[in-house]
Amino acid sequence: MPSPAKIAIIVAGGSGSRMGSTTPKQFLELNGKPVLHYTIRAFMEAYEDMHIVLVVPPAHRGSIGAVLAAFGRPPSVTIAEGGETRFHSVKNGLQFVKQDAVVFVHDGVRPLVSPALIRTCYEQALLKGSAIPAIPLKDSIREVDTVGNNAADRTRFRIIQTPQTFLSGLLIPAFDQPYDPLFTDEATVVERSGHAVHLVEGEEQNIKITRPQDLVIASAFLNDSLR
Template sequence: MEQRKKIAIIVAGGSGTRMGSAVPKQFLELSGKPVLWHTVNAFATAFPDIHIVLVLPEPHFDYVRPWLHEFSTGVVVTLVKGGETRFHSVKNGLSEVKEPAVVFVHDGVRPLISTALIRSCYETALSAGSAIPVIDMKDSIRQIEGEQNKAVDREQFKIIQTPQTFLSEWLLPAFSLPYDPLFTDEATVVERQGHRVHLVPGEEANIKITRPLDLTIASALLKERS
C-alpha cells in the first residue's frame, strides 16, 4: 500500500475552567506525566517517523518545552500558536503541511488513544480519503423542542471522537473556506467541500478529559494497561 507522510495536528487550547484548576487540563498530571505528554506519546509510538504539530496558546509553550525531546529520534514536534476558535487553531497547524500527507487532527485532552486506532485511521484515510472514529450511544436520549420533548432512536446517532483523519488534499482546500460558526469539527468543514466522510469504530477508552472525574477514570484505565 502507498506510504505517505504522517502529520498529527494536536489541538490543546483549553483553559481548564471546567476542571476548576489553575493549570490548564492538558497539563494536569496523569500517572506522573502531563495529560498532553500521553497524547503526543501515543502518536510517536504509532509512527516513529510522524511529524507532530502541537497547537497551543503561546503562553503555554513553556509547559511543553521541557519534555519535547523525550520521544523517539524520528519524531519531529513543532509548536504552533493557537487561534481564536478550533477552526482557526487547526488552520494554523495546517500551515506545517508542505507536501501530500495523511493528516490527523486530535484533541490534546484525549490521552488514551491507542496506537491501533491511530494506525486504523491512517489506513482508512489512505483508501477512503477520511476516517472519523465513532462509538455507539449507550444512554437513552430525548430531543427538546421548546416546551416539548420526545424520545429518539439512539441507533441513529453516534458519538464522534478524534483523531479525525484526512488526506491533505481534502483538508487543506476545506480550511481555505471562510470561517462559519457551523464548523463544529473538521468533518463538517470537509463536508462543506462536498466530500462524504467515512466513519470507523472508535474506542470506549478514548475519552476526553474535561472534568475531574475524567482524570480519575483515565488514571484507572492507564493502571489497567500497565
C-alpha cells in the same frame, strides 16, 4: 510511489476552567506525567515517521519543553499558534503541512487513544479519504425543541472522537472556507466543502479530559493497561 507523510496536528489550546484549575488541562498530571505526554506518545508509537504539530496558545508555549523532556527520544515536533476557535487553531496547524500527507487532527486532552486506532485511521484515510472514529450511544436520548421533547432512536446516532483523519488534499482546501460557528470539528468542515466523511469504530477508553473525574477514569484505564 512513496507513501504520503504522516502528520498529527494535536490541538492543545484548552484551559483549566471546567477542571477548577489554573493549569490548562493538557498540562495537568496524569499518573506522574502531563496529560499531553500520553497523547504525543501514542502517535509516536503508532508510526516512527510521524511528525507532530502542536497547536498551543502563545501563553503556554513555555510549558511544552517540560512535556517533551519526559521522552527518552525527543519527538519531531513543530509548534503552531492557537487561534480564536478550534477551526482557526487547526487552520494554523495546517500551514505546516507542505507535502501530500495523511493528516490526523487530535484533541490534546484525549491521552488514551491507542496506536492501533491511529493506524486504523491512517489505513482507512488512504482508502476513502477520511476516517472519523465514532462509538455508539449507550444511554437513551431525547430531542428537545421549543415545544417540548421527544424520544429519539439512539441507534441512528454516534459519539464522535478524534483523531479525525484526512488526506491533505481534502482537508487543506476545506479550511479555505470562511469560518462558520457550526464548524464544531474537522468532519463538519470537510463535509461543508462537498465531501462525504467516513466513520470507523472508535474506542470507549478514548475519553476527553474535561472534568476532574475524567482524570480518575483515565488513571484507572492506564493502570489497567499495565497489568
